[in-house]
Amino acid sequence: MGKAVLHYTNGRGRAEKIRWMLAACGIDFDESFISTKADFQRRVAEGLYLFKQVPLLEIDGLRIVQTGSILRYLGHKGGLMGENDTERALVDMYTEGIQDMSIPGLAYAFKPDKAQFWLESKETLGTKYFSVYENILQTTNNGHLVGNKQTMADVLLFESFVHYLHIDKDVLNDYPNLQKFMASQKEIPWVQKFLQPGTNRKPFPDEKYVAMVTEIFFS
Ligand SMILES: N[C@@H](CCC(=O)N[C@@H](CS)C(=O)NCC(=O)O)C(=O)O
Structure with a gap:
């Protein structure tokens, strides 16, 4: 099975919690960043996104959309959903x-x-x-x-x-x-590690990011 791939913009938004859950599960993943409206429309036209929306997580041969569904999938996979x-x-x-x-x-x-x-x-x-x-x-x-x-x-x-x-x-x-x-x-070792610079975490959104997201999804 190939490496997991998360599709979203290069910022926090709805995807940041997914990044945290991937880290919690110890799953190494790539990211496919949407950077322009034309890029997003091309991906939508290709039928990549079931409801024409991101985030999408490609994992275990599946293409999962809907943030809650992605989070729960990872929660089950990582044994993070509770014991009963x-x-x-x-x-x-x-x-x-x-x-x-x-x-x-x-x-x-x-x-x-x-x-x-x-x-x-x-x-x-x-x-x-x-x-x-x-x-x-x-x-x-x-x-x-x-x-x-x-x-x-x-x-x-x-x-x-x-x-x-x-x-x-x-x-x-x-x-x-x-x-x-x-x-x-x-203090939890994986949390400590994920908080270090250079992980998949994204910075707090700045004006440039806000302008990009506005162009892609709201223009
Ligand atoms: N219910 C969906 C909503 C996803 C959503 O609204 N994503 C935005 C980006 S943050 C999007 O793709 N918007 C484009 C559109 O709805 O046309 C989820 O929780 O994943």
Whole structure:
């Protein structure tokens, strides 16, 4: 079987969580970057993308689209979905919450008035999501959202807060369990390695990236 290939633009967006899950599974992968609208349209015309959308992950002879489906495929493959039906339901539910929680973080770079947008988003994120994960970690009290080892929910929560901490370094000030969680996840050898420069992680989106994405998908 050939090497896995992730199709997306050369930036975070919906693909960054997939990159983190590939790293969590120890899967080496290539990336096929879409860089212009014409390039995207050519790929769509070739029938590469089932719903004419990316991300797409080519893996194990499959072409998987839909971010959630890709993440769950990797979660199962890497044994990161929990140990029983109850844990699997919790991992799935917390993951969906993390995806929803991440939306303002993804939108942030595209907003003309970033300070105002963050001011408006921060409070809702806090009451709706940050405090929920804070309380879950208080209850489990073992540094994991589910069970007693790292699951997909831990990986994706960590990724989301790496992004939010870039937007606002004080975002976790009121959440001691989330702070502890971030510190303990960082100690996990593969996480430590993936955080080093030169891995498949992508930088926080800059103006150039925003302009490219706008041209490809929104023009
Ligand atoms: N439900 C899909 C949505 C994917 C999606 O909207 N991708 C954008 C890029 S981030 C895209 O390909 N847009 C082009 C289009 O929808 O025509 C998923 O979660 O993967």
